[in-house]
Amino acid sequence: MSSIVILTGSMRKNGNTARLAESFAAGASENNNVEIVSVAEYNVAPCTGCNSCFTREGGACFQKDDMVKIYEKLKNADIVVIASPVYFYGISAQLKAVVDRLHTPMRNTFHIKKLGLLLVGAAELPNLFEPIIMQYQMVLDFFKLESIGKVLVRGVKDIGDIENSSALKEAYELGKSLV
Numbered sequence: 137m138s139s140i141v142i143l144t145g146s147m148r149k150n151g152n153t154a155r156l157a158e159s160f161a162a163g164a165s166e167n168n169n170v171e172i173v174s175v176a177e178y179n180v181a182p183c184t185g186c187n188s189c190f191t192r193e194g195g196a197c198f199q200k201d202d203m204v205k206i207y208e209k210l211k212n213a214d215i216v217v218i219a220s221p222v223y224f225y226g227i228s229a230q231l232k233a234v235v236d237r238l239h240t241p242m243r244n245t246f247h248i249k250k251l252g253l254l255l256v257g258a259a260e261l262p263n264l265f266e267p268i269i270m271q272y273q274m275v276l277d278f279f280k281l282e283s284i285g286k287v288l289v290r291g292v293k294d295i296g297d298i299e300n301s302s303a304l305k306e307a308y309e310l311g312k313s314l315v
């Protein structure tokens with residue numbers, strides 16, 4: 137049994153990203169402890185690049201915001217799943233802020249072994265997700281992590297669009313495969 141944290145990056149609480157993450161979580165919950173962390177509910181400022189966390193006790197950031205709560209969740213995670221809408225061919229700014237705040241020596245105390253990727257976007261472009269997948273692969277390689285897999289959903293724009301997609305089942309099955 138693994139502890140799985142799903143970081144969801146949309147501000148739309150019932151949007152396509154949230155629905156995809158919920159389906160994944162439903163499957164994964166059968167054999168694992170799963171928590172969805174919607175970054176919309178946390179106030180996390182972007183990393184300023186001051187690097188003072190490298191000299192501060194515990195690798196703490198000088199910014200005393202809700203990232204403290206997310207660090208606590210990630211400390212117990214075996215698997216982290218990144219779930220985001222495509223915003224200008226990248227992940228959302230709110231989620232990127234959380235990812236960048238992992239540029240701290242505190243992360244050396246984490247025991248994350250695997251990552252997963254859930255993405256939604258409005259366009260039907262074949263290469264829509266390539267920039268994000270490139271970043272994902274670079275992170276996997278740099279931190280020597282394993283990928284549990286990806287679910288990529290094109291052509292979903294408005295809230296509810298994803299309900300007609302086979303991707304919800306695909307996400308459920310990916311979650312369920314984690315035993």
Ligand SMILES: Cc1cc2nc3c(=O)[nH]c(=O)nc-3n(C[C@H](O)[C@H](O)[C@H](O)COP(=O)(O)O)c2cc1C
Pocket residue numbers: 146147148150151152153154220221222223224225226256257258259260264292293294295
């Ligand atoms: C600021 C912004 C930028 C976006 N950029 C893209 C884009 O580059 N490519 C794309 O296909 N969709 C883009 N979209 C559309 C969203 O990815 C799409 O509506 C998605 O389904 C939203 O997910 P959500 O329902 O979880 O919020 C953008 C939407 C917003 C608000």
